[in-house]
Structure formats: structure tokens, C-alpha cells
Amino acid sequence: MVMPIIKSRVPFAETFIPPSIADREIVKHLIQAHLAPLTRGDIQPVGLHVVGGLGTGKTVTIKVILENLNIPYVYINLNSLAKAKAYHAIAQILQKLGGTPYGSLTRLENIVKKMLSGKAFVIVLDEADACPRKELDHLLHFLTRETTVTVILISRKPELIQELAPDTQDSFKYRECLFEEYTQQELLEILKQRSKLALFSTAYTKEILKEIAKEAEKIGSARYAIDLLAEAASLAEYYQTEKITKKHVQEALERVRKTFFETLIAVLPKTHKAVLQCLFNAEQKNIPLSVTALFECVKRTLEKNKLGPITKRQFERILQSLKERNLIFIKKVGLGRGRGFRVYVHLADYLMLT
Ligand SMILES: Nc1ncnc2c1ncn2[C@@H]1O[C@H](COP(=O)(O)OP(=O)(O)OP(=O)(O)O)[C@@H](O)[C@H]1O
Numbered sequence: 508m509v510m511p512i513i514k515s516r517v518p519f520a521e522t523f524i525p526p527s528i529a530d531r532e533i534v535k536h537l538i539q540a541h542l543a544p545l546t547r548g549d550i551q552p553v554g555l556h557v558v559g560g561l562g563t564g565k566t567v568t569i570k571v572i573l574e575n576l577n578i579p580y581v582y583i584n585l586n587s588l589a590k591a592k593a594y595h596a597i598a599q600i601l602q603k604l605g606g607t608p609y610g611s612l613t614r615l616e617n618i619v620k621k622m623l624s625g626k627a628f629v630i631v632l633d634e635a636d637a638c639p640r641k642e643l644d645h646l647l648h649f650l651t652r653e654t655t656v657t658v659i660l661i662s663r664k665p666e667l668i669q670e671l672a673p674d675t676q677d678s679f680k681y682r683e684c685l686f687e688e689y690t691q692q693e694l695l696e697i698l699k700q701r702s703k704l705a706l707f708s709t710a711y712t713k714e715i716l717k718e719i720a721k722e723a724e725k726i727g728s729a730r731y732a733i734d735l736l737a738e739a740a741s742l743a744e745y746y747q748t749e750k751i752t753k754k755h756v757q758e759a760l761e762r763v764r765k766t767f768f769e770t771l772i773a774v775l776p777k778t779h780k781a782v783l784q785c786l787f788n789a790e791q792k793n794i795p796l797s798v799t800a801l802f803e804c805v806k807r808t809l810e811k812n813k814l815g816p817i818t819k820r821q822f823e824r825i826l827q828s829l830k831e832r833n834l835i836f837i838k839k840v841g842l843g844r845g846r847g848f849r850v851y852v853h854l855a856d857y858l859m860l861t
């Protein structure tokens with residue numbers, strides 16, 4: 508009889524909250540110290556802006572800390588709310604406080620204001636960069652001016668606050684809290700914790716976890732690491748082997764890369780998507796694209812999709828932002844003695860689906 512591989516799939520689910528956070532010691536202490544007044548029933552008028560890339564543990568860290576400190580809070584994912592996000596967010600807050608949300612936004616705000624008056628309370632606004640600026644302005648303005656709550660804003664965008672209206676920037680006092688991309692060692696710790704919860708101990712070795720951590724380090728994302736582990740485990744089970752092997756990890760990579768790429772680009776603006784699409788098509792055909800050729804391709808793609816023209820400056824800004832997100836890299840290639848060089852743009856290696 509073949510030994511089973513997966514003990515429980517629950518720890519692999521996106522909504523799973525692990526019993527503790529691996530690593531992240533400095534950031535964890537900083538957040539805990541900042542929220543300490545709330546544990547004594549006092550208020551903390553200075554909020555937090557938690558910033559970091561995809562899957563760097565922002566959401567899970569905040570949730571685990573708030574749960575462990577036993578602070579009353581509402582968690583709102585702005586990305587999953589329907590349009591009129593300010594309205595739905597205030598409605599969620601009211602519901603959490605035991606109220607029944609109906610009527611106009613002003614009505615709901617008045618009730619929330621009364622219920623939260625002088626209270627120690629945290630409101631987490633996750634994926635705030637997915638919220639239209641006007642809605643976010645309204646929400647932050649209300650929460651910071653009319654209530655005593657502590658707002659924890661979570662986003663992938665360091666310059667998010669600077670994009671808000673000047674009076675919102677004035678009223679939102681906050682500390683920035685940066686979540687760096689995970690190193691291989693940190694990813695290994697996270698994988699060790701997760702595999703213990705999800706897999707039978709006979710199903711994997713430290714070497715396999717290391718192999719996955721090495722791959723996931725290319726993006727620094729814990730989500731990518733966990734997804735790879737889950738997929739490799741499923742494959743091992745499917746092939747009825749005793750242990751997860753390197754071959755399973757390789758196969759998992761091909762599958763996970765594709766879905767990861769899709770979720771990564773799903774949140775990007777259409778112009779960014781057009782750039783990635785052009786690069787993807789070219790690399791499939793093995794044609795390297797220079798910056799100029801890519802610009803031409805993007806212009807054509809946008810035109811074809813009736814998305815209006817784009818200036819060279821806008822295009823360069825998009826390239827910069829894609830580079831910061833580790834989605835592309837730029838390579839200078841010399842053209843031979845005295846002939847200068849040409850600049851090529853490539854999709855990040857981990858995005859290439861061979
Ligand atoms: N330090 C950690 N210890 C244990 N698990 C972690 C840690 N960091 C991240 N994870 C796990 O990795 C996955 C991704 O983390 P999380 O959802 O918090 O990332 P995020 O920074 O909020 O990403 P996004 O910007 O995409 O929302 C989750 O399954 C989470 O439980």
C-alpha cells in the first residue's frame with residue numbers, strides 16, 4: 508500500500524490562518540508595539556500603512572497579530588467589495604458592530620460615528636490599492652476625522668497615500684511598515700511550518716522544501732511557495748509515489764506559474780497588460796524585443812483594443828513599474844565595437860511557460 512501524502516488540504520487554502528507567523532520578527536514587534544495602547548482600551552490615533560509585494564505576508568501578519576492581541580477590529584478587503592466601496596465598507600463596519608445597514612451613506616456614517624465614539628477599535632482596509640482613489644478618500648476622511656479608530660491600510664503600492672487628496676493626507680496620520688520580499692531561508696521556514704500542518708512527515712524531505720524555497724525566492728512570495736508545495740503534493744499523490752520528488756516540483760512549477768501569472772496580471776491596468784501580452788507573444792516565438800519594438804507593439808495592441816494612444820513617457824513609466832514588480836527585466840546588448848548597444852525587454856524567467 509502506498510503511504511498517503513496529504514494529511515489535510517485546509518492549510519493550503521488561501522483563507523487559512525496559521526497558528527503563528529514564521530520570521531518577520533522586526534515588523535511584528537513594530538506593529539505590536541504600535542497597537543499596544545489598544546490592548547489597554549486606549550485609542551491609537553496614528554494608523555499604519557502596511558506595504559509590500561505579492562504574498563509577502565501582509566494580510567496574514569495583521570490578522571494573526573490582531574487575533575493574538577485580542578483587539579476589537581473589522582477586516583475589510585476593498586478588492587472584494589462591489590462598486591460604491593466606501594458605502595459597502597461602512598456597511599460592513601456597522602454590521603460588525605451589530606447594526607443593520609440600510610439607508611444612505613450619511614445615515615450609516617452617523618450611526619457608526621456614535622457607536623465608535625471614543626472606542627479602541629481597529630479597521631483594516633486591505634488591498635487598498637484596488638479601491639478607486641475617490642472612494643478611498645471618502646472612507647479615510649470619514650474614519651480619521653469623525654471617529655477614534657486606528658486605520659490599518661494594506662497595499663502593494665508605496666506611493667498610495669501620495670495619490671490621495673491633500674486633505675485626506677493631512678488627516679491620515681500613519682506609520683509606514685514595509686514588508687520586504689522573503690529570502691530563501693524565510694520561505695523555507697514558512698514551508699516547514701505549512702508542510703507540518705498539511706503533509707504526512709513521511710511524504711517530504713527538507714531537500715524538497717529547499718528546492719521549492721529556491722524557486723519561490725525568485726519572486727519572494729510566500730503564496731507562490733505554498734502553492735508550489737500544494738501542487739507538488741497533489742502530483743505525488745496522483746502518481747501514487749511515496750514521497751514528493753524533484754520531478755513533482757518541476758511539474759508543479761509549470762502549472763503554478765501559469766495561474767500565478769494570471770492572478771498577477773489580473774490586477775494590473777490594461778496598458779500594463781498590453782505590455783506583458785506583447786512580450787509574452789514575442790517570447791513564445793523566440794523574438795527578442797527592443798524597447799522601441801516593444802513600444803510599437805504596445806501601441807498597435809492598444810489601438811486594436813480601442814484603448815487610446817500612449818506616449819513614450821507613459822510607456823517608460825509602465826516599464827519602470829513592471830520592473831519594480833519583478834515582472835520584466837531589461838538587458839543591454841552591445842552591437843559590437845563602437846556601434847553602441849541596444850536595450851531589450853524580457854519577461855521575468857519565472858513567467859516563461861515552457
Ligand atoms: N511569515 C509567514 N508565516 C506563515 N505563513 C505565511 C507568512 N507569510 C505569508 N504566509 C502565508 O503565505 C500566503 C500569502 O500571505 P498573505 O496573503 O498574507 O500575503 P499578502 O502580502 O497579503 O499578499 P497580497 O498582496 O497578494 O494580498 C498565505 O497563505 C499566508 O498564510
Ligand SMILES: [Mg+2]
Nearest residue numbers: 565566567633
Ligand atoms: Mg493580502
